[in-house]
Amino acid sequence: MKAILAIFRKEMIDAMRDRRTLLVVLLSSLLGVPLLLLIVSEVLSQVESQEIKRTVVAVDIQYAPSLENYILRQGFLIQPAPADYEKKLHSKELTQPVLLVPRDFEDKLSHGEKVTLEVVFDTSNTQAQFGLRPLRKILDSYVQEHALLGLMMRGISPEVLQMVDIKERQISRPEERKVTITGMLPFMLIMAIVIGGMYAAIDTTAGERERGSLEPLMMNPVSGWQLAIGKWGAVATVSMTVVVLTVLSFFPSQWLIRNETLRAEFQFGASEALGFLMVLLPLAASLAAIQIGVALNCKSYKEAQVRNQILSLVVSMVPLTLTFNPGREPAWFQWAPVLAQNIMMNHVLKGEAVGYAAIAIALLVCTGLTVVSLAYVARKMRRVVMG
Structure with a gap:
C-alpha cells in the first residue's frame, strides 16, 4: 500500500x-x-424576439390591400423593404425575411387564379431564418381565411370542409x-x-x-x-x-x-x-x-x-x-x-x-x-x- x-x-x-x-x-x-x-x-432569445417583433417587411404590399388589411388586423406592422434588401439580408443588416408581392395579386385573386407570394431570406442569416416561421404562419392564416370567405360568397358553408376538428393536447411535462x-x-x-x-x-x-x-x-x-x-x-x-x-x-x-x-x-x-x-x-x-x-x-x-x-x-x-x-x-x-x-x-x-x-x-x-x-x-x- x-x-x-x-x-x-x-x-x-x-x-x-x-x-x-x-x-x-x-x-x-x-x-x-x-x-x-x-x-x-x-439562440432561444433570438427566436422569441422574432416571435414578438410582430413586424412584416414587404415589397409592393400596396398591390395586395386585402393581405395588407389582414396583416394589420392581426396586430402586425408593415415596413417597406429597402431597395437592396438582398444585399442587406446577406450582410445581416436586415434581420427579417422579406415578403415579395406580385403586382397582379388582387387581379388574379378576383379571377380565381393561383397567385404566388415569395418569401426571401438568406440561409446564412440566422435571425432572418428565425423570422420565417411567424411570417409563414400569418400567410397561411390569410390563405385559409380567404378560402373560407370565397366559399361563403358562393353559398357554401365552411363547415362542409371542416367535418373533422383536430385538437392538440400536450401531455409532456415541463421537465x-x-x-x-x-x-x-x-x-x-x-x-x-x-x-x-x-x-x-x-x-x-x-x-x-x-x-x-x-x-x-x-x-x-x-x-x-x-x-x-x-x-x-x-x-x-x-x-x-x-x-x-x-x-x-x-x-x-x-x-x-x-x-x-x-x-x-x-x-x-x-x-x-x-x-x-x-x-x-x-x-x-x-x-x-x-x-x-x-x-x-x-x-x-x-x-x-x-x-x-x-x-x-x-x-x-x-x-x-x-x-x-x-x-x-x-x-x-x-x-x-x-x-x-x-x-x-x-x-x-x-x-x-x-x-x-x-x-x-x-x-x-x-x-x-x-x-x-x-x-x-x-x-x-x-x-x-x-x-
Whole structure:
C-alpha cells in the first residue's frame, strides 16, 4: 500500500505541475457548461424576439390591400423593404425575411387564379431564418381565411370542409421539455471527462517514457499492479475532479441564462447534482484506466495523443445511437458504457428516479472495464518499458 500511495503522490504532483493538464481540466470543467447554456439561451432569445417583433417587411404590399388589411388586423406592422434588401439580408443588416408581392395579386385573386407570394431570406442569416416561421404562419392564416370567405360568397358553408376538428393536447411535462432544450449537457459532461483525463493519462505513460523517467521508476521494488493502481489513481482523481467541477459549474451557470423561458424551466438543484455524480464518477474511473491502457504502448507523446483522440471520437459517437430509438431504448443499452450514463442523466433531468438496478449494472460494467484495463496495464508495464 505504501508503494501505491508513493506512486499516486508522485503522479499527482506531476499532474499538478503540468500546465497543459491544469488548463484542460479548468477549461473543460468550468467553462464548458456555462458557455453552452449561454449560447442556448441566446439562440432561444433570438427566436422569441422574432416571435414578438410582430413586424412584416414587404415589397409592393400596396398591390395586395386585402393581405395588407389582414396583416394589420392581426396586430402586425408593415415596413417597406429597402431597395437592396438582398444585399442587406446577406450582410445581416436586415434581420427579417422579406415578403415579395406580385403586382397582379388582387387581379388574379378576383379571377380565381393561383397567385404566388415569395418569401426571401438568406440561409446564412440566422435571425432572418428565425423570422420565417411567424411570417409563414400569418400567410397561411390569410390563405385559409380567404378560402373560407370565397366559399361563403358562393353559398357554401365552411363547415362542409371542416367535418373533422383536430385538437392538440400536450401531455409532456415541463421537465421533458427541459431535456429537449438542454439535451447537449450529458454529452458535454462525458466529453469533459474524456478530455480532462486524457492528458494526465498520456503524461503518466508515454510522456514519462519519452522523457526517460519511467525506467528509473521501474528500478524500484514495485509490482506491475502497484504501478498500474498508483498511476490509475492519479489519473482517475483528475477525471473525477473534472466531473465534480463540471457538475458544480451548473449552479453558477444558471445565473448566466438570459432567456426567461429557459431560466424558468432549467432548475438544477442538489438532488440533480447528486444524481449526476452517482452516474459519472464510476465512468470517469473506468475511462481513466482505458486511457492509460491506450497510451501505454505508445513510444511518444504525440502518438499517444492521436490514439486517445481516436478514443474520444469513438466515445462521442456512442450517444448518437440514442437518436435511432428516442425514448424507446433497448434493454441492452443499460449494459453499454456511456450510453447507460447518457440515458440515466436524461432521466435525472426529467425529474425521474433512476432505478437501483440501472445504477448497479452501470457500476458493475465500469468496475469490470477498470479491472480489465488495469490488468492489461499491470502485465504490459514492465514489458513495454524494458522492450
